[in-house]
Amino acid sequence: MRExxxxxxxxxxxxxxIYKETGxxxxxxxxxxxxxxxxxxxTFANAEKLYNYVIRFNIK
Incomplete structure (x- = not known):
């Protein structure tokens, strides 16, 4: 997740x-x-938001 x-x-x-999509x-x-x-x-919550953002939009 970190990487x-x-x-x-x-x-x-x-x-x-990123701000608009994650808050x-x-x-x-x-x-x-x-x-x-x-x-x-x-925070775990922010890490989770960033990770889900990447996964949701399949950002590479």
């Missing part, structure tokens, strides 16, 4: 799009992408 989320955060999908704030997404916030520190 799937990490790969998608490193993709060219906009933070705004996770753009600042949190930006902080994850920039390394100011670690995946290990995500």
């Amino acid at each position: 799937t989320i990490k790969k998608r955060l490193e993709s060219d999908i906009s933070g705004y799009r 996770i704030s753009q600042s949190r997404i930006s902080n994850l992408r920039n390394g100011r916030y670690k995946l290990d520190n995500l």
